[in-house]
Structures are given as structure tokens and as C-alpha cells.
Amino acid sequence: IPFSSAQPAPTTPAFGARPEIAGAGMTALVEWVEELAALTEPAAVHWVDGSRAENEALLRAMVDEGKLIKLNPEWRPGSYLARSHPSDVARTEARTFIASENEQDAGPTNNWIAPTEIRGILNPLFQGSMRGRTMYVVPFSMGPVGGPLSHIGVQVTDSPYAVTSIGIMTRVGADVLREIAGGAHWVKTVHSVGAPLAPGQQDVAWPCNDEKYIVHFPDTLEVWSYGSGYGGNAILAKKCFALRIASVIGRDEGWLAEHMLLIRVIDPRGKAYHVAAAFPSACGKTNLAMLRPTIPGWRVETLGDDIAWLRPGEDGRLWAINPEAGFFGVAPGTGESTNVTAVETLWGNTIFTNVALRPDGDVWWEGLTDEPPAHLTDWEGNPWTPAMGRPAAHPNSRFTVSAAQCPQIADDWDAPQGVPLDAILFGGRRATNVPLVVEATDWTHGVFMGSNISSERTAAAEGTVGELRRDPFAMLPFCGYNMADYFGHWLKVGQKLRFDRAPRVFQVNWFRKGADGRFLWPGFGDNSRVVDWIIRRIEGQVPAVDSPIGRLPRTEDLNLEGIDVPQADLDELFAIDPVSWTREADLTEEFYSTFDGRVPAALQAELAALRYRLKVA
Ligand code: GTP
Ligand code: SPV
Ligand code: MN
Numbered sequence: 234i235p236f237s238s239a240q241p242a243p244t245t246p247a248f249g250a251r252p253e254i255a256g257a258g259m260t261a262l263v264e265w266v267e268e269l270a271a272l273t274e275p276a277a278v279h280w281v282d283g284s285r286a287e288n289e290a291l292l293r294a295m296v297d298e299g300k301l302i303k304l305n306p307e308w309r310p311g312s313y314l315a316r317s318h319p320s321d322v323a324r325t326e327a328r329t330f331i332a333s334e335n336e337q338d339a340g341p342t343n344n345w346i347a348p349t350e351i352r353g354i355l356n357p358l359f360q361g362s363m364r365g366r367t368m369y370v371v372p373f374s375m376g377p378v379g380g381p382l383s384h385i386g387v388q389v390t391d392s393p394y395a396v397t398s399i400g401i402m403t404r405v406g407a408d409v410l411r412e413i414a415g416g417a418h419w420v421k422t423v424h425s426v427g428a429p430l431a432p433g434q435q436d437v438a439w440p441c442n443d444e445k446y447i448v449h450f451p452d453t454l455e456v457w458s459y460g461s462g463y464g465g466n467a468i469l470a471k472k473c474f475a476l477r478i479a480s481v482i483g484r485d486e487g488w489l490a491e492h493m494l495l496i497r498v499i500d501p502r503g504k505a506y507h508v509a510a511a512f513p514s515a516c517g518k519t520n521l522a523m524l525r526p527t528i529p530g531w532r533v534e535t536l537g538d539d540i541a542w543l544r545p546g547e548d549g550r551l552w553a554i555n556p557e558a559g560f561f562g563v564a565p566g567t568g569e570s571t572n573v574t575a576v577e578t579l580w581g582n583t584i585f586t587n588v589a590l591r592p593d594g595d596v597w598w599e600g601l602t603d604e605p606p607a608h609l610t611d612w613e614g615n616p617w618t619p620a621m622g623r624p625a626a627h628p629n630s631r632f633t634v635s636a637a638q639c640p641q642i643a644d645d646w647d648a649p650q651g652v653p654l655d656a657i658l659f660g661g662r663r664a665t666n667v668p669l670v671v672e673a674t675d676w677t678h679g680v681f682m683g684s685n686i687s688s689e690r691t692a693a694a695e696g697t698v699g700e701l702r703r704d705p706f707a708m709l710p711f712c713g714y715n716m717a718d719y720f721g722h723w724l725k726v727g728q729k730l731r732f733d734r735a736p737r738v739f740q741v742n743w744f745r746k747g748a749d750g751r752f753l754w755p756g757f758g759d760n761s762r763v764v765d766w767i768i769r770r771i772e773g774q775v776p777a778v779d780s781p782i783g784r785l786p787r788t789e790d791l792n793l794e795g796i797d798v799p800q801a802d803l804d805e806l807f808a809i810d811p812v813s814w815t816r817e818a819d820l821t822e823e824f825y826s827t828f829d830g831r832v833p834a835a836l837q838a839e840l841a842a843l844r845y846r847l848k849v850a
Contacts, residue, residue, distance in 0.1 A: 248290065249279035249367075252407055256414025262387065265421065266370055269389050273425060274361045275368035281396055283406030291393045299438050300394065301584075305594025310581035314596060315394055316614055317463055317587055318439040323629045324465045324472065324514075324694045326710050328445040331477070333714070334452050340715030341827045351448050358427065358446070358459050365430025366391040371399050372409035372419075375475050375542075375556035380649030382488075382542055382554045384479065385409050386420035388469050392440075395424060395467045397584060401559040401633050403470045420454050420478055422469035427460040449473060451481040451713050463586075464561060464631065475540045475556050477713035484714060484722050487729065488544035492707045494522035495537040495555050497643050497652065498764055501530030506768055509541050509553055509736070510658035511683070511707040514693030515629070517660070517743055517756075519562040523574035523641065526761030528792055533761070534643035535574070535636070536652065538562065546653065549731025554651035557636070563693070564588050564630040566600040571757045575632075576601075577640050584633040587612040589625035598626035628692035654736040656767055660743070661688030661704060666813050667742040669754055669806040670763045672770060672777060672784035676727035679738025681839035682783070684720050685821050686740075703824050717831035724833055737771055740783070745806055753802045762792050780809050781846035811847045818844050 251263070270278055281287065292313060295301040301313040331339040332348045339345035369390050376383030388399060399405060413419050427442030445460035456473040458466060465472035479490035493509040500506070512518050522538035537555025546552045560578070564585065567575045588598045590610040597606055605625065611617040612627045636642055645652075659682055661667070673679035683706040690700045694710060703709065705716060712719050727735060741763060743756040766786050769775045777784035788803045798806075821840055825832045 248287070249277070249281075251280045252282065252410060254407070254410050254414045256416070258416045259410065259414035262410075262413055262419075266389065269423060270368060272356070272359050273363035273368060273391070275363035275391060276365055277367045279367050279369045281369050281371045281400075281405060283400060283404075288397060288400055291397055295393055295397075298436060302590065304585075304596060308593065308595035309583070312581055312583045312585065314588065314590055315584060315586045316438060316612060318441050319613060320443065321439065321441040321461050321463045322587060322627055323463065323692065324710065325445050325447065325461060326694050326696070329447040329710065330449065331713060332448050332450050337829075338451070338714055340717060342709055342712065342716045346448070348450060348452070351446070355446060355448065355457050355459065358444070359423070359425060359457075362425040362427050362429055362459070363391040365432070365434065367393070369393065369396045371396055371405055372413065373399055373403040373405045373470050374409050374412070375403060375470060375479070376554050377647050377649045378404055378408045378412060380554070382544055382552075382651060383556070383649065384420065384482065385412055385417055386422055386470060386474050387413070388422040388424060390424040390467070392424065392426050392462050392467060394462060398468050398561070398633050399470060401584070401635050402468055402561060403558050420456070420474055422456040422458070422474060424458045424467055424469055426462045426467075447473065449477045449713055451478065454478055454482070468561070471540070471557070471561065472711055475542075476708070476711035479542065479556075479713075480708075480711070480719065481713040483542070484718070487726065488542060489723065489726055491541050491543060492539065492711055493537075493541040494518040494539065495541045495553055495652070496522055496524065497534040497536060498768065499532040499534070500768060506655040506771070507536075507553065507652040508656045508658065508764065508767075509543070509654055510660065510741075511686075512660040513662070513686070513688040513691070513704045513707040514710075515563050515691035516662045516688055516707070519560060519575065520572050520757060521760060523572055523578070523639065524761055524764070525574060525758050526764075527758040527795065528761050528765060531761055531765065533641065535639050535641050536643050536646050537636075543654065543726075544651075545726060545729035548653075549734045550653040551726070551730055551736055552651045553654050554649070555636075555646065558647070559633060559635050560639070561631055561633050564598040564601075564632055565624070565626055565628055567598070568600045568602060571600065574639060574641055578634055578638050579632055580638075582635065582638060585630070586633070587627035587630035589617060598630055599624050628698075655771055656739060657736045658739050658741050658767075659683045659686050659706065660741040661686050661707070662691065662744040663688065663742045664744060664746040666810065666817065667740065667745065668785060668809065669743075669745065670739055670741050670766065670786060671780070671782055672767075673738040673740070674783060676730070676735055676738065677724065677835050678783065678839060680720060680723045680727065681836050682738060682740045683723065684836060685817070687820070689744075703820070715828070715831060717828035717833070720836055721833045724835055737767075739767055747802065747805060753798075753806050755796060755798070759796055765792050766790060781811065781843060781850045782809055782814060785809075809850075811850045815844070815847050818847065
């Protein structure tokens with residue numbers, strides 16, 4: 234399995250011992266680890282080497298302790314089910330903080346707290362927080378180790394579940410330590426579930442704490458997370474590092490850390506295009522990343538499904554890598570008819586969290602099959618039948634699986650230099666107003682579009698599902714600095730691109746609904762029809778219709794062969810109502826006004842131009 238094949242032979246003589254690697258950077262790391270051990274008082278310290286043997290030992294121990302259920306290897310080899318505490322099932326945005334020195338640098342969209350104040354809160358919480366547990370030291374790389382766009386970090390954690398997840402989601406091992414020893418900069422990330430054990434105290438299946446803090450220090454490039462064991466709260470390499478901290482590094486170094494999938498689209502003539510797309514959490518990134526086109530002759534290769542780092546190249550193009558090494562994907566809604574690629578990816582070597590368990594020792598979730606099995610154990614461990622009328626899997630239940638296991642992963646998915654982008658898509662979950670696809674007139678208009686994305690809330694974070702909220706660039710919960718400055722940074726990055734080589738920008742919406750509440754667009758594999766139009770636009774092969782909000786397709790230019798979308802639905806998919814769009818513009822103005830005059834003038838000008846076009850429409 235890919236988990237360990239790329240890892241060098243373990244350099245550690247004993248299980249979990251600190252490897253003998255010399256260098257000034259290593260000394261600093263050891264000192265940091267010793268300080269943390271003195272603070273958190275773990276029973277043992279384990280240096281993670283990323284080997285297969287180590288991973289298997291950790292998994293076995295968790296099964297023995299009742300923290301994981303081993304799935305039936307006949308159906309799901311090398312796979313496990315974790316059930317979280319019912320209070321710890323998603324990212325907790327209200328408990329997520331940006332602790333910049335200056336409040337203005339966090340901006341109005343983040344929870345700000347003064348670094349000294351939060352350190353005063355965190356210190357006592359972390360004091361003795363790992364008692365009775367093992368403290369794992371996990372060196373990891375985002376992007377191939379040593380790559381020009383890559384960055385490394387170390388996570389200290391008392392959660393073996395987090396360790397095995399990080400092992401799938403990132404590159405872990407001694408080669409990272411050698412980079413650190415050689416003086417490479419690394420980001421410090423500290424995690425405790427906040428559940429110390431008294432001597433002899435019996436552990437629970439999912440230790441966590443009611444009190445939670447996910448705290449980012451952008452000035453010192455550190456993350457401290459307390460009280461949660463779930464997803465982005467606990468796998469700190471992902472949202473905390475690769476987005477919040479990396480966005481700050483990118484601001485200072487001239488690149489972008491984005492909540493984007495990354496794909497290569499190959500047209501029937503064999504020409505390849507690279508597309509990145511930002512959609513909010515649980516709004517379709519993994520699905521588009523694994524697209525199986527329903528139109529003949531087209532192919533998609535997966536490069537990444539959640540995070541992309543974008544950097545202007547010497548050639549005036551925008552180059553992208555996926556810094557991760559695995560998928561932490563939403564289970565519900567993933568099935569043969571929606572995302573067959575994901576279903577195939579999950580054949581084995583997968584950690585499932587909060588899905589339902591079948592009597593035969595396999596897993597199930599809503600949407601995996603059309604008909605639910607007659608009997609299941611639900612995500613909380615209770616007997617379940619379809620008649621109960623509640624979901625068997627948690628709506629934010631997830632799978633953790635290696636990217637290399639995806640049957641359509643690009644051969645060069647972990648190429649250190651990445652791929653040059655041809656198109657960037659922004660999207661959200663919008664039942665009304667936003668058309669299936671609309672093209673920006675230029676980079677600045679594209680940045681304006683990105684800054685205006687709003688979406689109905691999903692189960693990926695705590696909050697009221699369905700409620701509409703602004704989610705600029707799908708980065709609202711993930712931008713590590715002032716979002717208005719972030720808009721400005723996007724404009725600046727655009728200036729470094731050659732105007733004829735910059736990716737073209739589009740807004741898409743797979744989720745528009747008719748008056749009867751049904752989706753107007755079939756979505757999933759049929760989204761390839763939208764991608765097809767986008768690529769024909771890039772090639773200058775089809776005209777577009779100017780509208781107040783951007784360039785729309787002529788419906789006759791969409792390839793709809795083999796599907797039946799009534800003309801009335803098509804018209805509704807592209808209907809632009811000036812009255813409700815003027816209301817959107819009002820909301821944008823209101824949103825921009827929360828930034829104390831920091832929103833770039835070029836975006837204010839775009840807003841004024843939009844209002845003018847709506848008025849004369
Ligand atoms: P995160 O991992 O939270 O960042 O989510 P994501 O953006 O990767 O979303 P994902 O692809 O996992 O999709 C989330 C939900 O949206 C799933 O239940 C999908 O079935 C559903 N979905 C994805 N694409 C489409 C589509 O084209 N149409 C419709 N109607 N639903 C979709
Ligand atoms: C998201 O919420 O966008 C995710 C899941 O991808 S988590 O890693 O928990 O942030
Ligand atoms: Mn995500």
C-alpha cells in the first residue's frame with residue numbers, strides 16, 4: 234500500500250525512539266519537544282517514523298483499546314471505523330482563533346484574540362494535559378519533501394487516531410527530520426485532546442474535552458489545538474497549517490494557499506488543461522476532483538481534492554500543487570451513481586469515521602447504495618433500521634484514504650513543480666440566483682466574483698445547515714489574515730501573471746433549484762458538460778452572451794447530448810434577475826463595509842460597475 238512504500242527504512246533502533254540525526258535544526262526540535270513534554274507530562278514520547286510497521290502497530294493498539302473497529306478484511310481490507318464523541322463531529326469555527334499581535338491583521342471575519350491573553354489560557358490547559366497518554370512527535374511535509382513549493386511542519390499530539398490520519402494525509406518520516414536537521418524552516422503544531430488519564434483510569438473510545446481551542450499564531454507560525462480529535466481541528470497539517478498559516482506565508486512570499494481541488498482535464502483530441510476550483514466545505518470539491526465525464530472522449534485525472542498552493546511562475550503562468558497526500562472526504566452522498574471513483578478508491582486501507590457499520594463488518598452511509606440495508610449499527614453505535622427515519626451515518630462522516638489509491642490519480646500528481654493552471658472556478662451551494670456557469674471578464678472581475686461567493690451552510694462545520702452566508706473564495710473559515718488584505722493579495726498575484734497566460738476565472742453553481750425544490754442540473758458526471766464549455770471558451774471556440782454579472786453560455790452551446798434537461802429548466806439555470814442581483818450587490822456592499830476601508834479600490838469599482846450594469850439591464 235502507498236502509505237509506507239515511499240518511506241525510507243526506519244532509522245530508529247527501537248519502536249518510537251528518537252532517531253539519531255545530527256544538526257542544529259534537530260537540536261532545536263528536540264528542545265521544543267522536551268519543553269512540550271515538561272508542560273503536558275505524557276507517560277511516554279514516541280517519535281513517528283512513518284513506517285508501515287509503526288502504522289500497523291498503532292492501528293492494532295487502537296483496536297485493542299476499543300478506539301477503532303477493524304472492518305471485515307473480506308470486504309474492506311486494512312480498514313477501520315472510528316466513532317467520535319457525539320459532541321466532536323466537525324470543525325468548530327466558534328472556537329477557532331487567529332492570535333495575531335494586531336487585531337486588524339485578523340480582520341472582522343476571524344475570531345481574534347491577543348497572543349498573550351490566549352497563551353495565558355492555553356498554558357494551564359496544556360499543563361499535564363497528556364498525563365497517562367503517549368505524546369507522538371510527527372514530522373510531516375506538505376508537498377513532496379524538499380520540493381520548491383513544499384513546506385514542512387511537526388505535529389505533537391496525544392491522539393494515535395490523529396497520527397494515523399496524518400500518515401495518510403501528509404508525507405511523514407525521517408527524510409523530513411533530515412530537512413529540519415539541515416536547517417529547513419518548519420511550522421510548530423501542538424495538539425492535545427485534553428483528556429489526561431489518572432493512574433489506573435480507564436480510557437474512553439474517543440477522548441476529547443468540552444472546552445475547545447484551535448489557535449493560530451501567524452506572527453510566529455504556530456498552531457495550538459486543544460480539546461477536539463476531529464478532522465480539521467486535529468489534523469493540524471490540513472486547514473490550520475496548509476490554509477490558515479500557509480495563507481500568511483503566501484501573503485509574505487507572493488503566493489496563494491487555497492481551499493481548492495485540482496484536476497487535469499483531457500479533451501477528446503488528447504489536449505490537457507489544468508483546473509482548480511474553490512467550493513466551500515461539503516459543496517462538491519472531492520466530487521469534481523474525481524469527475525468521470527459523461528460526455529464521450531473526455532477524461533479527468535485527479536491531482537487534489539481540498540487544498541492547492543498556487544505560485545506565479547517565471548513563465549507568467551500560475552502553477553499549482555496539492556500539498557496533501559490523501560483525501561479526507563465526506564461519506565454521505567458518495568455512491569456508484571455520484572462518485573464511483575471515490576467508491577473504488579475506498580476498496581481498502583481506509584479509516585472511516587462516523588459512518589454506519591453493517592452486520593457483515595463492512596461500512597454503509599446514506600447514498601452509498603440506493604436502498605439502505607435492513608439492519609445497521611449507526612454512527613453512535615446503536616442498532617438502526619430504515620424505519621427509524623434518521624440517518625445511520627453522521628452527515629459529516631468521512632473517509633481518510635491515500636491519494637495514490639485513487640484509480641484516476643494523475644501519474645505526476647506529486648510532481649514538485651506542480652501544474653500550470655488554465656482555469657479557476659469559484660462556486661457555492663446556491664438554490665437561487667447564481668447561474669450554472671458564468672465567466673469573468675478579466676482577472677480583477679474574477680477576484681470580485683471570488684470575493685462575493687456565498688453558500689448555504691453544510692454539516693462540515695457546526696452551525697445551522699442551509700443558512701446562507703458569505704464565503705469569499707471558500708476561504709471564510711480558513712484565511713489566516715485580514716480577508717480584505719487577502720483580496721488585495723489576489724489582485725497582486727494577478728499582476729505577476731502574463732495577461733494572456735493567467736488562468737481564466739469562472740463561477741459555477743451545481744445546486745440551483747426549481748420552485749418545486751428539485752435540483753435543476755443533474756450534477757456530478759454531467760458537470761463535465763460545463764467543463765467542456767469552459768475549455769471551449771478558453772480555446773476561443775464559442776461565443777458568450779454578456780450579462781450584468783459576466784459572460785453566460787448560449788444554451789445551444791452546451792453539450793447536452795444524452796441527458797434530458799427541459800428548456801424551461803435551462804432557462805431557469807441561467808436566469809439573471811436584476812432585482813435579486815441588486816440585493817446581492819447590497820449584501821456585497823454591506824460585507825465590504827465591515828472591513829474599515831481596507832477592501833481594494835479595484836473591487837469597489839467592480840461593485841459600482843455591477844450596479845450600473847444591473848440598472849441599465
Ligand atoms: P469538504 O471535504 O468538506 O471540503 O467537501 P467537498 O467540497 O469536497 O464536497 P464533496 O465533493 O464531498 O461533496 C459534498 C456533498 O455535495 C456530497 O453529499 C455530494 O454528494 C454533494 N455533491 C457534490 N457534487 C454535487 C453535484 O454536482 N450536484 C449535487 N446535487 N450534489 C453534489
Ligand atoms: C472542510 O471542512 O472543508 C474539510 C474537512 O475538508 S476538515 O478537514 O475537517 O476541515
Ligand atoms: Mn475542505
